[in-house]
Amino acid sequence: MDQAQYFYSNGKLLITAEYLVLKGALSLAIPTQYGQSLAVYPQSDEGLTWQAFENENQWLNFYFSVDEILNSENDISVEKAFILELLRQAMILNPDFLKKSQFKLETRLNFNRNWGLGSSSTLINNLAQWAQVDAFDLLAKVSKASGYDIACAQNDTPILFQRSKNRIWHEACMFSPEFKEQIYFLYLGKKQKSENEVKRFLKQEKDFSSEIQEISALSLHLLDAEKAKDFDKIIEEHEAITSNLLGIPALKQKAFSDFEGSIKSLGAWGGDFAMIRSDWDKRRLTNYFESKGLETLIPWENMVLEDENEV
Numbered sequence: 001m002d003q004a005q006y007f008y009s010n011g012k013l014l015i016t017a018e019y020l021v022l023k024g025a026l027s028l029a030i031p032t033q034y035g036q037s038l039a040v041y042p043q044s045d046e047g048l049t050w051q052a053f054e055n056e057n058q059w060l061n062f063y064f065s066v067d068e069i070l071n072s073e074n075d076i077s078v079e080k081a082f083i084l085e086l087l088r089q090a091m092i093l094n095p096d097f098l099k100k101s102q103f104k105l106e107t108r109l110n111f112n113r114n115w116g117l118g119s120s121s122t123l124i125n126n127l128a129q130w131a132q133v134d135a136f137d138l139l140a141k142v143s144k145a146s147g148y149d150i151a152c153a154q155n156d157t158p159i160l161f162q163r164s165k166n167r168i169w170h171e172a173c174m175f176s177p178e179f180k181e182q183i184y185f186l187y188l189g190k191k192q193k194s195e196n197e198v199k200r201f202l203k204q205e206k207d208f209s210s211e212i213q214e215i216s217a218l219s220l221h222l223l224d225a226e227k228a229k230d231f232d233k234i235i236e237e238h239e240a241i242t243s244n245l246l247g248i249p250a251l252k253q254k255a256f257s258d259f260e261g262s263i264k265s266l267g268a269w270g271g272d273f274a275m276i277r278s279d280w281d282k283r284r285l286t287n288y289f290e291s292k293g294l295e296t297l298i299p300w301e302n303m304v305l306e307d308e309n310e311v
Contacts, residue, residue, distance in 0.1 A: 012152035116272035
């Protein structure tokens with residue numbers, strides 16, 4: 001009997017160029033210390049058994065055959081339908097995949113799946129590794145997303161990422177501010193459906209060339225910010241451009257106008273995480289956000305995956 005196989009992918013946070021990364025802007029993104037594993041075990045029974053865990057708590061458990069992958073029914077859960085579609089597309093990309101179909105699969109998230117840190121992208125990257133297909137190709141079969149999250153899944157340092165019509169480019173970069181102990185990541189308590197936001201934004205036919213140029217420059221400027229005040233200024237400029245682009249107020253203006261420091265929405269506006277930079281100590285920060293009903297505040301050192309040799 002074949003041996004077990006193990007795969008792991010990093011979670012993600014998009015620091016700059018939310019929305020405009022879909023139009024070709026240069027973005028800065030970070031892989032997270034949180035991620036997802038996939039274990040593939042041989043089993044004697046025909047078909048595939050799928051079990052999904054979140055912080056040791058099982059939240060999915062079902063069986064399916066290869067025939068179900070190829071001819072999936074309509075009356076199944078959203079989660080099962082997504083997994084079957086991923087496997088079906090992987091079989092199209094690699095016709096030799098799942099010619100043998102006696103497996104038990106276990107996925108394990110080490111973070112709350114509502115956090116928006118990449119429960120789907122880490123799954124896609126793990127399945128691509130198992131199926132021996134290109135993860136970006138697999139993503140393109142099921143989504144119109146940029147792919148920065150797949151790049152984060154595959155890298156252990158912050159990256160610059162850019163996608164044009166015919167090309168995906170990403171490169172490791174040095175993003176480790178001297179004042180990073182003043183940077184936190186705040187969970188806003190509401191998971192955004194990224195795919196819906198992607199589709200909505202891509203429908204727009206406006207010329208974004210000016211905004212793309214500005215945001216791309218800010219992505220690079222953020223890497224070079226040596227002082228906290230410069231960092232804050234870049235964040236404020238970025239938020240103002242995106243606010244004007246979307247026609248909605250920036251997060252700090254809308255919900256934290258009395259906050260001392262910078263606040264930047266990460267990813268789709270209105271949910272998931274925000275990046276915080278402030279001179280306030282952690283106790284004051286915690287008290288401030290808890291007074292707003294927000295209790296998940298993660299320091300840089302517990303969120304960002306960095307190459308220790310480069311820090």
